[in-house]
Amino acid sequence: MTRFAPNPDFVLHLGSVRASILSHDYARMYNGSFIVRYEDTDPRLKKSVLEYYDLIREDLKWLECQWDEEYIQSDRISIYYEHVAKLLAQGSVYICTCSPENFRSRVTRGQACPCRGKTPVENLSDWEKMLTGGYQEGEAVVRIKTDLAHPNPAVRDWPALRVIDPQKHPHPRVGSKYWVWPLYNFSAAIDDHLMNISHIIRGKEHQTNELRQSYLYQHLGWSYPEAIHYGRLRTVGIKLSKSEMVREVEEGLVDGYADPRLATLAALRRRGYVPSTLRKLVYELGPRPVDASLSWENINALNRKEIDSAAHRYNAILDPVPLEVSNVDGSFEAHLPLHPSQPALGNRTLKVQAKDGTARLLLSRSDIELVSKSKVVRLMELFNVEVESASENMVRARFHSQDYMKARELKSPLIQWLPVDQHMPTRVVMPDASKTTGLVEEAILAEPGGAIVQMVRVGFGRIESKDPEVVIYFAHR
């Protein structure tokens, strides 16, 4: 029995895939069950947002992590309260009304605060007062009794529940019903036991939490699940801080949670990354405790392998420049394969009709330099041309030959092109959210929305929409 326990204060992102995929796949390997648990008990600082509960479900389905049971902690507050009452009655916890500074200065010296010595009756009365709004925020917390001599002061008598003003900080699901909310370590620990979790797979930043929670388990006579702590992921050029991403969305610095600059699953999906890429990535990392590093280059190399064999090819001309070819006799049809190594997938056809011996075509501005340095270039699947002049705004050339072997002999570069009269406007949204406009083959309209394609010599991307223009989110080269 494993679990994945997101806080619905944001969508899932690259940093979430290791815990979710490992937990799900281990459960499947051993015919176990996989639980999704929404940890939404901080309406003040990590406030959940209603739409994210559903978006996380979408993310998990996309990741192929189908869950067997789902729980939402804000539905379970009375369960946490029942356990507090039991722990208070047996003297395992106490209501601490010291200021945080006072408490900290004592506990770092291994000293108990005066509240620790209260009788169960006094504690139960203070607990009632907490529940009914008798304490303001910061005035009272429930603390778990631990070893005050524990080498790590952060483990000593840790706080389990605290007051959050329900008028100032209503919860998006349960409104202003509760004055007292459990902190992460309390609700997660109670739930792991009540949900029969056998294996917890999570990052090693949770190791201290296991130490804290083990005291609670001792008080309740429970045994702690098997916990597997994997190492940190050092990312190069990828921002994985959720609080940073939430801030950027809230402040409008990015265009929502699916902005291509974010490493959210929604953004990756939009750009043409596939779940099998993330699963391979997670399997490579595994649950090893050593730290690992991750860069876009790693992810892109994996994704390229996953999508290359199925992505149809299309010529896209970004920032088009006209090309005039003289000495062209009649009309030509170029049959370009949808996939270079899979002829069975069929072809696209581009037609070129010369008028008065001149054919009018389009090239990408980014190819001007390459064209100007070459004597002869091959227009892919069409013919070879001899370059006469190449400026920023116009390329002139003369028909050279049709045979591809000629271009090979001359080591001519292969250039993608479009006829001047058969294309669709396109907008390519890059990973930095910049937009490049251009033209793409009309044949791309046969692709379903959401299809992953390769723009020849530009890179892979995913079709976001086709009307009135073709919008493609760029993935990688």
Ligand SMILES: [Zn+2]
């Ligand atoms: Zn105290």
